[in-house]
Amino acid sequence: MTTEGGVQYSKIAEIKGPLVVVDDVDNAAFDELVEVETNEGERRLGKVLEVGNGKAIVQVFEGTTGLSISGTNAKFVGKVMEMPVSKEVLGRVFDGLGRPKDGLPDPIADQFIDINGEPMNPEQREYPKDFIQTGVSVIDGLITLVRGQKLPIFSGSGMSHNLLAAQIARQASVVGTNDDFAVVFAAIGVQYSEAEYFRKSLEESGALKRSVLFLNTADDPAIERIITPRVALTVAEYLAFELGMHVLVILTDMTNYAEALREISAAREEVPGRKGYPGYLYTDLSTLYERAGKLNGKKGSVTQVPILSMPSDDITHPIPDLTGYITEGQVVVGRDLFRQGVYPPINILMSLSRLMKDGIGEGSTRDDHAEVANQVYDAYSRAQEVRALAGIVGKAGLTEIDLKYMDVGDVFEKEFLSQATDENRTIEETLAILWKIVSKLPKNEITKIKDKHVEKYYQGE
Amino acid sequence: MTNSSLEKTIDKILDQTEQDILSNLDGALSDSHQILDNSVTKLEDEYDKIVADGRKEADKLEKQIVGSSDIEARNKQLLALEDAVDRVFTQALEQISNSDRNGDYANLIKSLLDESTKVLGTSEVIVFTNSKDRDVVQSTLGNFAGSELSSETIDCIGGVKIQSKDGAMKFDNTIDAKIDRLKPLIRKEIASKFGVKE
Incomplete structure (x- = not known):
């Protein structure tokens, strides 16, 4: 927080897309916050992207529509963009730039934190190994999320990823500890109806009091989307590392973020990379995703679930592709399951949580968890092969054991995968269903589970 | 066929039918016992499930009610606090506005002008102020070579606004402007006086 004001410059050389070029500028700094004032006295926020040769290129978050070269002033505020934070932000709804959107006053700040965050010292990072219960069986049982992990959801246009995101936000909790848990939810470029759904869903479930919402709707300026995940992560870091809370950050939809980045890159006439996205897309995404984690000596953690919709369901598209390099696994929402009316339509064969093995087992979930999950993965994979075979030779051409695997596939989708949007399953309930699926197989087909667990939990003939 | 053999056949059929009926009855009885036994376990399971579901639903409802009332109470507290902070602000601004333009005030204007010319990097500036401060500003401008006071006045509580001569x-x-910049810090200070701790 600075007490000094900034100099206001009135020589605007050029307005290009979301950028304003200001002439005769001394002492501007990279990333410095700028207040752009229109002819009518309206104030918009921006930041310095480039300085040099007496010029400063300013990116205006709220867009440049209605600005003209004459009569526009740019005030260089003398500080980078900061987010006022305190415990009071819990239960609040903000817009994409961190301004209150719930009709209440600005929160009384405990600290003002640079939204770009401080990079985590790699040496200080603690390996994530504690289970987070989302209440969604397929995630808890087969793609387990752990505290401090970054686990993206790869979805497609029109699918139910937002329902899933809201369900996770409502239900997520840490089990076996009394530590505080909070959810920071950043909606980036979502429709108004979706933003309202997120707000109402958290409000009606009573989860709003432990949540902070940042809502950037589709009709908000695209450039604001560059800031939304950053303010959300700034608040999450404060809650985690200053107040010792376990924070789950849900960012939806990161594709809209990447598109805003592409818009700025195009306006700056940068050499485009794959599909027109800037060459630094990987680096830029990593500055967001790498803000997840746990630190030695600090009680809290920041766990990230970024959601992105893959254009044309293409998993090789630059956004999911580069995201996959940075994050620790992925949850893939499947179009076929979605068309069959399965919710949540998660394709487990394409999904993976790289840190799952460290977050499950004795002491966190149950000692048979890893084995029963492996067996179900294996059985469902075999069921898919049998279904493909049945498509060619017909059901009559299948062996008895093939039919059993087919049955396993059906039970898996109907009883384990399918879940109501307000159904919050405990890990014990999830494991019980997994055993029910395994019990559809004869004992000699169970090759991935130790005998002692089979004796204890197997319910088959 | 003689009558006796007919009777024998009829008796035989009757016996067999009787036995069939009796065995069917026994079977039905044992089946119904079995069904009853099974349904007790099923009923118990069903009962446990209903109770567990009911508990879950009650927990959910409790969370909903407690959550929304907590939020509502907190929001009312925030609004009340903001109202009080606003009142403190209004009174403070009024006091500043009505304060005497004495020696201390002239020093304040000098330091404001000093700060402003340093930021712009020149004292070749046009200075704007309100009608109340014109005399104090005019008397201080001697220390800033090249500066001149604009004939236009601006609407503010006090202080100066400067502009390079080329505009x-x-x-x-x-x-x-200073209060505006410091407002978040001042709000925190006022709130702490009301006993609000972060």
Whole structure:
């Protein structure tokens, strides 16, 4: 927080897309916050992207529509963009730039934190190994999320990823500890109806009091989307590392973020990379995703679930592709399951949580968890092969054991995968269903589970 | 066929039918016992499930009710606090506005002008102020070579606004602007006086 004001410059050389070029500028700094004032006295926020040769290129978050070269002033505020934070932000709804959107006053700040965050010292990072219960069986049982992990959801246009995101936000909790848990939810470029759904869903479930919402709707300026995940992560870091809370950050939809980045890159006439996205897309995404984690000596953690919709369901598209390099696994929402009316339509064969093995087992979930999950993965994979075979030779051409695997596939989708949007399953309930699926197989087909667990939990003939 | 053999056949059929009926009855009885036994376990399971579901639903409802009332109470507290902070602000601004333009005030104007010319990097500036501060500002401008007081007045509580002579650079160092910049910190200070701790 600075007490000094900034100099206001009135020589605007050029307005290009979301950028304003200001002439005769001394002492501007990279990333410095700028207040752009229109002819009518309206104030918009921006930041310095480039300085040099007496010029400063300013990116205006709220867009440049209605600005003209004459009569526009740019005030260089003398500080980078900061987010006022305190415990009071819990239960609040903000817009994409961190301004209150719930009709209440600005929160009384405990600290003002640079939204770009401080990079985590790699040496200080603690390996994530504690289970987070989302209440969604397929995630808890087969793609387990752990505290401090970054686990993206790869979805497609029109699918139910937002329902899933809201369900996770409502239900997520840490089990076996009394530590505080909070959810920071950043909606980036979502429709108004979706933003309202997120707000109402958290409000009606009573989860709003432990949540902070940042809502950037589709009709908000695209450039604001560059800031939304950053303010959300700034608040999450404060809650985690200053107040010792376990924070789950849900960012939806990161594709809209990447598109805003592409818009700025195009306006700056940068050499485009794959599909027109800037060459630094990987680096830029990593500055967001790498803000997840746990630190030695600090009680809290920041766990990230970024959601992105893959254009044309293409998993090789630059956004999911580069995201996959940075994050620790992925949850893939499947179009076929979605068309069959399965919710949540998660394709487990394409999904993976790289840190799952460290977050499950004795002491966190149950000692048979890893084995029963492996067996179900294996059985469902075999069921898919049998279904493909049945498509060619017909059901009559299948062996008895093939039919059993087919049955396993059906039970898996109907009883384990399918879940109501307000159904919050405990890990014990999830494991019980997994055993029910395994019990559809004869004992000699169970090759991935130790005998002692089979004796204890197997319910088959 | 003789009558006796007919009777024998009829008796035989009757016996067999009787036995069939009796065995069917026994079977039905044992089946019904079995069904009853099974349904007790099923009923118990069903009962447990209903109770567990009911508990879950009750927990959910409790969370909903407690959550929304907590939020509502907190929001009312925030609004009340903001109202009080606003009142403190209004009174403070009024007091500043009505304060005497004595020696201390002249020193304040000098330091504001000093700060402003340093930020713009020149004292070749046009200075704007309100009608109340014109005399104090005019008397201080002697220390800033090349500066001149504008004939236009601005609407503010006090302080100065300066502009480079070509009009390309402006710096707002009015008391209003300073308060605006410091408002978040002042709000925190006022709130702590009301006993609000972060």
